[in-house]
Amino acid sequence: MANSKNPIRVFEHECLWVHKGEDKLLPEQLKSFQIFYGEKGVPYYKLIHNGIQFNEYVGVIKVGDLTVEVLPKADKSEDKALWQKTLINILKTVGVFNIHAPSSSTLQLRSNSILDLYFELFINEIEYLLHSGLIKKYRKVERNALALKGAINFGKHIQKNLVHQERFYVRQTVYDLDHKIHQLLYKTIRLIRTINTNSMLTSRLGALELNFPEVSDCTVSESFFNNFQYxxxxxxxxxxxxxxxxxxxxxxxxxxxxxxxxxALMFDMNLLWEQYVYVSLRTELRNDYTISPQSSKKFWKPNNGYNSTMIPDIVINKDQDNCIVLDTKWKNLNGKNPSPEDLRQLYVYKKYFKAKKVALVYPGEQFSINGGKYYKSSNSELSMNECSAVTLAIDKHGKSSKIVLDKFIQYYLQKT
Incomplete structure (x- = not known):
C-alpha cells in the first residue's frame, strides 16, 4: 500500500492500480489523480480501470503524502535505484539542476528522492544568497507616516487623518529588501515547508523562514518569469x-x-534524450566539429499563411561538405527496423541539408550501427543515399551516467 515514507518508483508506461500490484494506490489518491486529469487530460499519464498508466514523461508527482517517481527505461535492466541515479545525472547534464551555491556539489541527502533533491538544491541556493547578502531595490509606497517625508496624497490624507493631525499620508520611494524576487522566493520556502516530508530538511527550512527578511505576499505570474531580465x-x-x-x-x-x-515535476523523455545527446556530443567533440541544435530550414510556403519549416534535432558541421544530421528517438528498437515515418523524415533532411550522412539515434544496452540505403524512386535499385540507425548506451554504473560516445565518434563521425 502506498505510504508517505518511501516514494513509489515505477518505469515509464507502467501502471498503478487500487486493487492489484506490489504498490497500490489508495482510493482517495486515485481520485486526486482523476480530478487532476480532468476533461482535457494531462500528458503525464492516462486513466485506466481502477488505476493510471504513465506515459513517456519522467520525473516526480506528489499527491498529498504520496510521492511517485517515474523513471526512464531503455534496456532490460529492472534496477530502479540505478535508473533513478541515471535520471538525476541526465537532468544535471542538460542543465535542469544548474546550481550556484558551492555547497550544492556535496548534497547532504544521500538516498534522496528526486523531489527531495529539488528541495535541497533550492535550500542551498537560498542559504548561499543569505550568506552573500540579499540585494535591495527601489519601490514606491503609500502610507501613513509620523514625519513628512515624500509627497502628500491630499485626498487620502484628509480621508484618513482628519482626527490624526500628527500623521501624514505620503507617497515615498523606499530602498529595501521587499521586492518581487524575494517575495517569490519566500513564497516558495513556505510552499516547500507545506509539502516537505523529509525530516532532514525541516530544520533548515525553519531556519530559512526565520532568517529571511519580512516581505509582502505576491501573486505568481508567468509574465514576470518570462520577461525578467537578469x-x-x-x-x-x-x-x-x-x-x-x-x-x-x-x-x-x-x-x-x-x-x-x-x-508534478515531469519531463518529456523524448526532449530529455535529445538534449542529453546534444550536450554530450558538444562536450566530447569540442572544437573539432560545429554542433547546432534545432536548426531549421524552410521547405513549403502556402499561397496564404506562414512558411512551414523542418527542424532536425542535431546538425553537425552545418552547411559543410561533411554535414551530418541526427534525429533522436527515445525508444528501444528491440531488433526491429525504424518506423517508415522516421525514415522518410531523415530522407528529407538529407536532401534539404545536403547532408553526407543522416542517422536516427536510439538508446540501448550497447553501441551499434545498422546502416541502410534508400531505394531509387525510378526503379527497384538501391541508391547511394544512406540512413543509419545508431544505438548509444548510457553508462548507468558510472558516476555521471555518461553516454558512451567513443565508438560512435570513431566508427561514424570520423569516417565521414
Whole structure:
C-alpha cells in the first residue's frame, strides 16, 4: 500500500492500480489523480480501470503524502535505484539542476528522492544568497507616516487623518529588501515547508523562514518569469528563481476540493534524450566539429499563411561538405527496423541539408550501427543515399551516467 515514507518508483508506461500490484494506490489518491486529469487530460499519464498508466514523461508527482517517481527505461535492466541515479545525472547534464551555491556539489541527502533533491538544491541556493547578502531595490509606497517625508496624497490624507493631525499620508520611494524576487522566493520556502516530508530538511527550512527578511505576499505570474531580465546584481538569483518557477507553477492545491495537494515535476523523455545527446556530443567533440541544435530550414510556403519549416534535432558541421544530421528517438528498437515515418523524415533532411550522412539515434544496452540505403524512386535499385540507425548506451554504473560516445565518434563521425 502506498505510504508517505518511501516514494513509489515505477518505469515509464507502467501502471498503478487500487486493487492489484506490489504498490497500490489508495482510493482517495486515485481520485486526486482523476480530478487532476480532468476533461482535457494531462500528458503525464492516462486513466485506466481502477488505476493510471504513465506515459513517456519522467520525473516526480506528489499527491498529498504520496510521492511517485517515474523513471526512464531503455534496456532490460529492472534496477530502479540505478535508473533513478541515471535520471538525476541526465537532468544535471542538460542543465535542469544548474546550481550556484558551492555547497550544492556535496548534497547532504544521500538516498534522496528526486523531489527531495529539488528541495535541497533550492535550500542551498537560498542559504548561499543569505550568506552573500540579499540585494535591495527601489519601490514606491503609500502610507501613513509620523514625519513628512515624500509627497502628500491630499485626498487620502484628509480621508484618513482628519482626527490624526500628527500623521501624514505620503507617497515615498523606499530602498529595501521587499521586492518581487524575494517575495517569490519566500513564497516558495513556505510552499516547500507545506509539502516537505523529509525530516532532514525541516530544520533548515525553519531556519530559512526565520532568517529571511519580512516581505509582502505576491501573486505568481508567468509574465514576470518570462520577461525578467537578469543583471550583474540579480544573476546569482537565477537558479533559485528557476526552481521557484518550477515549483510554484506545477503545484496544484486542493485538487479534490478537500485537503489533497498535487505537485508534478515531469519531463518529456523524448526532449530529455535529445538534449542529453546534444550536450554530450558538444562536450566530447569540442572544437573539432560545429554542433547546432534545432536548426531549421524552410521547405513549403502556402499561397496564404506562414512558411512551414523542418527542424532536425542535431546538425553537425552545418552547411559543410561533411554535414551530418541526427534525429533522436527515445525508444528501444528491440531488433526491429525504424518506423517508415522516421525514415522518410531523415530522407528529407538529407536532401534539404545536403547532408553526407543522416542517422536516427536510439538508446540501448550497447553501441551499434545498422546502416541502410534508400531505394531509387525510378526503379527497384538501391541508391547511394544512406540512413543509419545508431544505438548509444548510457553508462548507468558510472558516476555521471555518461553516454558512451567513443565508438560512435570513431566508427561514424570520423569516417565521414
Amino acid at each position: 543583471t550583474r546584481k540579480t544573476e546569482p538569483y537565477k537558479n533559485a528563481l528557476e526552481i521557484a518557477h518550477l515549483l510554484l507553477f506545477n503545484y496544484h492545491p486542493d485538487v479534490s476540493s478537500g485537503n489533497t495537494n498535487l505537485l
